[in-house]
Amino acid sequence: MKKIKLLLIEANDFYKNVIEEVVASNFHEIDFVATAKDISSAVGFVNRHDPQILILDADLNKNDALNILHLMQDKGIRMVFISSYSEHIIESLKFSFVDFIFKPFDVIELIVAIDDAIAEIEDEFYNVKIEALMENIISDDEVDKLVVKGKTDTRIISIHEIIEARSVEGGTYFIFFDNSGLFSPIPLRRYELILRGHGFVRCNPRTLINSSRVEFIDEERGFLYMGNNLYEKFERRKGDVLKQLIRESSHSDVSRLHA
Numbered sequence: 001m002k003k004i005k006l007l008l009i010e011a012n013d014f015y016k017n018v019i020e021e022v023v024a025s026n027f028h029e030i031d032f033v034a035t036a037k038d039i040s041s042a043v044g045f046v047n048r049h050d051p052q053i054l055i056l057d058a059d060l061n062k063n064d065a066l067n068i069l070h071l072m073q074d075k076g077i078r079m080v081f082i083s084s085y086s087e088h089i090i091e092s093l094k095f096s097f098v099d100f101i102f103k104p105f106d107v108i109e110l111i112v113a114i115d116d117a118i119a120e121i122e123d124e125f126y127n128v129k130i131e132a133l134m135e136n137i138i139s140d141d142e143v144d145k146l147v148v149k150g151k152t153d154t155r156i157i158s159i160h161e162i163i164e165a166r167s168v169e170g171g172t173y174f175i176f177f178d179n180s181g182l183f184s185p186i187p188l189r190r191y192e193l194i195l196r197g198h199g200f201v202r203c204n205p206r207t208l209i210n211s212s213r214v215e216f217i218d219e220e221r222g223f224l225y226m227g228n229n230l231y232e233k234f235e236r237r238k239g240d241v242l243k244q245l246i247r248e249s250s251h252s253d254v255s256r257l258h259a
Helices: 013-026 039-049 062-075 087-096 107-122 126-138 188-198 236-248
Strands: 004-009 030-036 053-057 078-083 100-102 145-149 154-158 162-168 171-176 181-184 200-204 207-210 214-218 223-226 231-233
Touching: 004 013, 004 039, 004 107, 013 030, 013 107, 030 039, 039 053, 039 062, 053 107, 062 126, 078 087, 078 107, 087 100, 087 126, 087 145, 087 188, 100 107, 126 145, 126 154, 145 181, 145 188, 162 188, 171 188, 188 200, 188 207, 200 231, 200 236, 214 236
Parallel strands: 004 030, 004 053, 053 078, 078 100
Antiparallel strands: 145 154, 162 171, 162 207, 171 181, 200 207, 214 223, 223 231
16 A cells, blocks of 8 residues: 655754654654745755655744645645634634644544544645635635535635534534525534634524625514514523624624614
């Protein structure tokens, strides 16, 4: 069986040694081809060895990040990002559903991330994730492009297009502002972890709503009236949270706080 080639970009000798040991001890199917300490030397190793998996320190400036992503996309290389502090990069990785782990990392976390990268070698939609990641990194504003895995394909959507997401049997059903919908086999809780810092909140146990798409709140009846003539029952204990999110949203309108 032909071995999977792996390249590491890591300037810290301690983490370099840990990663090399983890790979050697747990992944006999992997050939650890080289370690680079910076992006410029990594490009040479990529062209020389043609690796299938790249592990890299994600604490890069924007230009370095985009340069390496373009190279990886062209060659179809699967990536595992390691980061200690780059907030914009981490947010972009979350929205793109690309694997990353924080420093200091647990060995098991690294093993799982490498396992996922191996599995994704056969993922025909992996480039969609990288495209979303690049778009989010390029943006000087907030991260906005979310990768949604459907039954037969994977799409990039803007979070501002989402009105709500519902927990349904087998996954999540998204409803968009243009009245279209999309089923994803990924559970709602996974999307909630990503979106809850961007104005999304569960109004009831099964529904995650985009607070910027709330038309008004009917507190007496306990309903949220959304765009496109949708309405959702909300838990009264969350009323104050919902009103605060609406006030803070980019489309905020005090008249929406209708009693």
